[in-house]
Amino acid sequence: MTDLESTKNGKHHDLVHHNNNELTESEPLTWRFWRKQRYIVVLLAFFGFFNVYSLRVNLSVAIVAMTENRTVVDGDGNVSYEQDFPWDSKQKGLILSSFFYGYILTQFLGGYIGTKIGGNIVFGTGIGSTAILTLLTPLAAKHSLEMFLAVRIIEGFFEGVTFPGIHAVWARWSPPLERSRMASIAFAGNYAGTVVAMPCSGFLATRYGWESVFYVFGAIGCVWYFTWLVFVRAGPELDRFCSKEECDYIQKTIGYTGSRNIKHPWKSIFTSAAFYAIMASHFSENWGFYTLLTQLPSFLKDTLNFDLGKTGILSAVPYLAMGILLAVSGYLADWLQVKGIWTTTQVRRNFNCGAFLAQTVFMMLTAYLLDPTWSVVSLTIAVGLGAFAWSGFAVNHLDIAPQHASVLMGIGNTFATIPGIVSPLLTGYVVVEQTSDEWRIIFFISAGIYLVGCVIYWFYCSGELQEWAKSPEQKAQEAEEKAQLQLTQTGGFVNAAAELKD
Numbered sequence: 275m276t277d278l279e280s281t282k283n284g285k286h287h288d289l290v291h292h293n294n295n296e297l298t299e300s301e302p303l304t305w306r307f308w309r310k311q312r313y314i315v316v317l318l319a320f321f322g323f324f325n326v327y328s329l330r331v332n333l334s335v336a337i338v339a340m341t342e343n344r345t346v347v348d349g350d351g352n353v354s355y356e357q358d359f360p361w362d363s364k365q366k367g368l369i370l371s372s373f374f375y376g377y378i379l380t381q382f383l384g385g386y387i388g389t390k391i392g393g394n395i396v397f398g399t400g401i402g403s404t405a406i407l408t409l410l411t412p413l414a415a416k417h418s419l420e421m422f423l424a425v426r427i428i429e430g431f432f433e434g435v436t437f438p439g440i441h442a443v444w445a446r447w448s449p450p451l452e453r454s455r456m457a458s459i460a461f462a463g464n465y466a467g468t469v470v471a472m473p474c475s476g477f478l479a480t481r482y483g484w485e486s487v488f489y490v491f492g493a494i495g496c497v498w499y500f501t502w503l504v505f506v507r508a509g510p511e512l513d514r515f516c517s518k519e520e521c522d523y524i525q526k527t528i529g530y531t532g533s534r535n536i537k538h539p540w541k542s543i544f545t546s547a548a549f550y551a552i553m554a555s556h557f558s559e560n561w562g563f564y565t566l567l568t569q570l571p572s573f574l575k576d577t578l579n580f581d582l583g584k585t586g587i588l589s590a591v592p593y594l595a596m597g598i599l600l601a602v603s604g605y606l607a608d609w610l611q612v613k614g615i616w617t618t619t620q621v622r623r624n625f626n627c628g629a630f631l632a633q634t635v636f637m638m639l640t641a642y643l644l645d646p647t648w649s650v651v652s653l654t655i656a657v658g659l660g661a662f663a664w665s666g667f668a669v670n671h672l673d674i675a676p677q678h679a680s681v682l683m684g685i686g687n688t689f690a691t692i693p694g695i696v697s698p699l700l701t702g703y704v705v706v707e708q709t710s711d712e713w714r715i716i717f718f719i720s721a722g723i724y725l726v727g728c729v730i731y732w733f734y735c736s737g738e739l740q741e742w743a744k745s746p747e748q749k750a751q752e753a754e755e756k757a758q759l760q761l762t763q764t765g766g767f768v769n770a771a772a773e774l775k776d
Contacts, residue, residue, distance in 0.1 A: 310520060312447050312448070312452075312510070312516075312524060314505065314506075314515070315443065315447055316460050318498075318506055319443070319460035319463065320463035322398070322436070322498060322502060323436075323460055323461060323462075323463030323466075323467065324464075324466050324498075325401050325404075325467060325491075326463070326464060326467065327465070327468045328471035328495075329408050329467075329491055329492070332471050332475045332487045332488065333370065333426075334370065334472070334475075334570070335472055335475035335476050335589070337366060337370065338572065339358075340358050340361075340415070341357060341358070341359050341360070341366065342357065342358075343357050359415070359419075361419070363705065365419070367698045367699050367701060367702025367703070368698075368699065368702070369419075369426065370568040370569075370698040371695045371696075372423045373430040373433075373694070374430055374691050374694035375427045376427040376428055376429065376430030376432075376433075376434065377431070377433060377694065378430075378434065378688055379430075379434060380431050380434035380435050381683075381684040381687040382438075382681070382685055382688055383434075383435065383684070384396050384400065384435025384436070384437075384438035384439050385438030385439075385682070385685070386680075386681055386684065388442030388680040389536050389680055391508075392442070392508025392509075393439045393442025393443035393508060393680060394502070394506045394507055394508050395508070396439035397436055397439035397443060397502075398499055398502040398503055398506070399432070399435075399499075400435040400436045401433070401436060401498065401499060402495065402502075403432035404429045404433045405491075405492050405493075405495025405498075406495075407425055407429045407432070407492075408492035408495065409488065409493070409496075410425060411488040411492075412489070434687075434691070437683055437687050438681070439680065440460065441671060441683040442508075442679070443506075444456065444457060444669075444679065445676050445679045446510070446528070447509065447524060448524075448528070449528060450528065450673075451608055451611060451612055452608060453608070453669050454604045454605075454607035454608045454611075454665050455601075455605050455608045456604075457604065457669045457672075458600045458601060458604025458607075458665055459600070459601055459604060462596075462597045462598075462600040462601055464593075464597075465593040465596040465597035466593075468590060468593035468597075469590040469593045469594040470590075471491060472571070472587070472590040473590050474490075475487045478490060529748055536677055539678075539743075542740075542743075543678065543681075543682065543685070543742070546740060546742070548674050548734060548736035548740065549682060549686070550734065551667075551730055551731045551735040552667050552670050552682070552731075553685075553686045553689050554730040555626055555666065555727045555728075555730070556668075556687065556689070556690040557690045557693065557727065558723050558724050558726065559663050559667070560691070560693045560694065561697060562637065562657075562660070562720040562724055563657070563660065564693045564697050564698070565693070565697045565701065569701050569705075569716070570592075570653070572705075573713055574588055574589060574650075576708040577644065577708060577710060577713055578644075578646045579646075580646070591654050592650075592653050592654040592656070592657035592658060593657060595658030596657050596658045596661045598658075599658050600664060600665075602661070603661045603664070604665050607621050607625060607665040618737030618738065619737035619738060621666075621737065622665075622666045622673065622735055623666070623731065623732060623735050623737075625662040625663065626662070626663045626666025626731050626735070627728045627731055628659075628662060629659045629660055629662035629663035630663060631724075631725075631728055632655070632659045633721075634722075634725045634728070635721075636653070636656035636659075637652075637656050637717050637718075637720050637724065638718065638721045639652040640652040640653055640717050641713075641714045641717035641721070642714075644713065644714065666731070666735075670737065671683050671686070673736075673737045674736055674737070674738065674739065674743060675740055675742075675743030676743070677743065677745060678743060700719075
């Protein structure tokens with residue numbers, strides 16, 4: 275830690291403030307976002323999530339090229355077929371889901387470590403390690419199926435810490451009335467990565483061979499990792515690029531006390547209805563998302579008869595819509611709160627459940643239509659409107675328990691990773707002959723799960739800081755404010771009585 279960091283660290287550890295809606299900066303936030311270090315963090319987090327998903331989804335396209343039957347004509351005019359990897363649908367389902375076997379193991383670990391050593395280290399190292407392993411993927415695939423599965427599982431192990439890790443970053447960097455937009459802009463990187471990775475993977479696989487898919491995206495991930503390590507710190511008080519005024523503003527609005535010994539109230543966490551509502555919603559969104567993420571290229575090629583190049587492009591269209599709408603939904607969610615039109619609870623509930631209802635409808639339409647044009651349109655709307663759900667449940671941890679947000683995300687994302695394991699396997703067993711009726715079943719299942727998540731979240735969600743999540747300093751401050759209010763009211767009654775007597 276530099277002298278400047280030490281000085282800033284010492285000055286800000288005792289800041290607690292609850293009237294965060296009344297605080298403003300002398301230089302307000304404008305389109306020149308680079309003047310605010312917290313938005314540099316957001317920008318780099320955006321590119322971090324770009325890598326998270328580009329490293330994850332490239333296999334969904336590459337596996338089509340890896341298992342494609344190619345027509346070969348020899349010098350005598352004899353026609354034969356060759357295939358790099360003769361995997362059947364069940365083996366492909368196992369490969370696509372193997373990533374999540376490792377991913378599910380480190381969710382809680384990532385959240386817990388993030389509160390101890392800093393979310394920036396956890397988030398960066400998770401992505402950097404995955405990038406290095408991606409460079410080794412072609413070698414592993416050519417060695418054996420078992421080695422290929424092992425590398426994908428280890429990739430998932432490292433990438434599992436990313437979402438809990440970034441919540442530890444937001445817990446110290448995001449003012450309450452900017453949470454939705456900061457988190458949504460960063461999460462939009464997921465879909466930007468998907469949008470770029472899918473068509474580029476198709477192009478690379480067709481032009482340079484499937485191995486190039488892993489080499490290109492692995493190298494990009496390594497470059498990002500070193501950039502993140504240079505420019506991002508765990509909190510504003512440790513960041514030499516963050517001004518004193520911005521540091522004060524962030525820490526006062528979030529009520530940061532500088533405590534590193536955070537004690538998590540495990541019993542209260544696991545008996546919180548608001549937390550279970552987030553978990554149910556997260557599970558539902560991930561089921562539909564992972565189903566499409568891993569199976570959409572195959573669905574477009576095998577059922578709607580698109581070639582590999584078009585498959586990559588069309589698979590990316592729904593995620594382009596979601597990436598654009600994420601920025602819109604995040605800004606709109608914050609604006610509704612700032613203007614006092616909706617409370618935080620209303621914003622989270624209405625955004626989340628409205629999105630889920632729409633996704634239920636359009637998933638069912640996809641199941642009925644199975645038309646090349648209208649299926650892509652329906653899927654684009656279904657996935658795109660999921661952006662509003664991400665401005666609901668995905669930042670809700672920071673509302674109900676900001677100090678414990680990374681741990682809550684770790685626990686919740688462990689449960690929400692189950693769809694990533696089960697959905698590809700289920701699709702592999704249901705979709706055997708690649709018929710329309712088989713794919714219809716898959717879309718019906720996704721629609722039903724969206725609807726269940728919508729109902730649970732509607733009745734049990736909350737956008738308020740939970741009593742069990744308040745720090746001792748916050749409780750003491752609230753007690754003092756309550757006593758002052760009672761004293762003021764008592765004084766008012768005395769004055770009114772004296773006036774009445776006169």
